[in-house]
Amino acid sequence: MYYVSNQKRKTTVEALRRAITSQIVIADINQRLNDTQKQIALLNQAVTDTGAGAAPEEIAAFKAQIDSVRTKIRELAGLSEPEVREQVNAFGKEYDALGASWIVFYENFGIRYSRAITELALRGDPISQHVLQQTVPQLLEAEKRRVETTSASFYSVGEWADRLTAVIFLFSGVLGSVIAIRLSRHLDRGLSDLKAGADRIGGGALDHQIPIRSNDELGDLASRFNQMTVQLSGAHTNLTSAHTELASRHEEVQRQRQVSESLLLNILPAQIADELRAKDFVDPKYFEDVTILFTDFVGFSNSTRNLSADDLVYLLHEYFTVFDNIATRYGLEKLKTIGDSYMCVGGLPARVPSHPVDTVMAAFEMLQAVRERASRSPSWGVRIGIHTGPVIAGVVGVKKFAFDIWGEAVNHASRMESSGAENCINVSQQTWTRIKDFFAGEPRGYVTTKDKLDHEMFFVRNIHPALRSAGVPPRLFTRRYQIYFQREPPAFPSDLLDRSPEPAVIADPQSGSASVAS
Secondary structure, eight states: OHHHHHHHHHHHHHHHHHHHHHHHHHHHHHHHHHHHHHHHHHHHHHOOOOSOOOOHHHHHHHHHHHHHHHHHHHHHHHHSOHHHHHHHHHHHHHHHHHHHHHHHHHHHTTTOHHHHHHHIIIIIHHHHHHIIIIIHHHHHHHHHHHHHHHHHHHHHHHHHHHHHHHHHTTTTOHHHHHHHHHHHHHHHHHHHHHHHHHHHHHTTOTTOOOOOOOSSHHHHHHHHHHHHHHHHHHHHHHHHHHHHHHHHHHHHHHHHHHHHHHHHHHHSOHHHHHHHHHHSSOOOEEEEEEEEEEEEEETHHHHHHHSOHHHHHHHHHHHHHHHHHHHHHTTOEEEEEETTEEEEEESOSSOOTTHHHHHHHHHHHHHHHHHHTTTSSSOOEEEEEEEEEEEEEEEEOSSSOEEEEESHHHHHHHHHHHTSOTTEEEEEHHHHHHHTTTEEEEEEEEEEOTTSOEEEEEEEEEEOGGGOOSTTTTHHHHHHHHHHHSSOOSOOOTTSTTOOOOOOEEEOTTTOOEEEOO
16 A cells, blocks of 8 residues: 555655646746847848848858747647647647748848748738737646646645545554654645746746755755756856847947948938938939039139149138038038039028028028138139029939939029129029019129120129128017018128128120120
């Protein structure tokens, strides 16, 4: 009878060991799945077609990570009872599909953006959500019930064995009773340690160790339990390091993306850059009303003969940097520089009604910037020409592409610059009509340009006399600007009100040149 009870104890202990080990394996699988899903989610945030995906050794390491979970699932199937094994096998097939989807995503991220995202959205995410939210919790709950059932069975066997032992050894004396009680307490304490340890592992304490109190089956089970926790803790540490490295790579990808974004915005207007990113091409656009500004330095040709190449480039860079800042301040879009000429335009890509006035104010600031540098050697003057009219805009080329505008208005603006005078703002009749309520000007009559055509031109000298008032910008100027355009002036040339009356400029209608009257 004693032999039968002892065999029942051993059978119950073995069943309990298998149940607890299964629970530990499920906790390990759950931890690895969560870590892999976080890794995939972090990659998904950084995914883009950069042309540089994961290295072959990284892909091999990721596949090994996927295979390690398959190994755990097979181990779980070997530990499971027949009624649970079918559920574990179904879980294995589901994980095979999930692992295959994750590998496809990992192999394509950074190379084929749409393939990676489609795989993750259509297969990976739905399967991973089902596995982590339903399948694994169900398995864990089943094994937990198994532990509880086995524990209850053990206690039931223990009670039966205790009663049987009491009957058999009733006459054996107090010593036998004490031994039986101590043995029962020993088993109870060992099982309690194992159960508490399994609960700690399930709660995330992967480094938890249980005390080894004996060299029997309970001691062996406790030793295996502790080895498992060491492996889990090591795997968690490795995954944490991998997450840290992945986060670092993500930050680098973001930094490179910001650099690329900045470079693209230095080439194209923001709206055009957005369209190019969205469609890989830019549709030509017709702008019925823009204001084009050209500048050209007077005396530049002599400087090319007298200055070294690096000094000449440095001076141009200094001037054009100032012009860039001025154009940005007044909402103008710089298009390009051609030699010592600078070209910008107002009223595109954002259509704003104030662009003729804003462009003239920017021209005054450019004149001021050139005058402030007049004491240097060499000193350059500047001619500024402005015209308002329709243009066609678009992006041309596939290598070193550029945003540009075309149309008769561009040629007309260029003629305004070449027919102007040093340190003067020469505008067409079309522009003058749009700005005459804000600025004082000097009619030049009809001037013959290089294309042998006569064009009416005006020199813009100062703000309109009726708008002179206190403040910068002047209060009356600001009021009229608000009435006309329903917005505040973007800026105002600081020295515009202080400009002294300038001598009249006489234009030669035949040559298109201009001279200052004495």
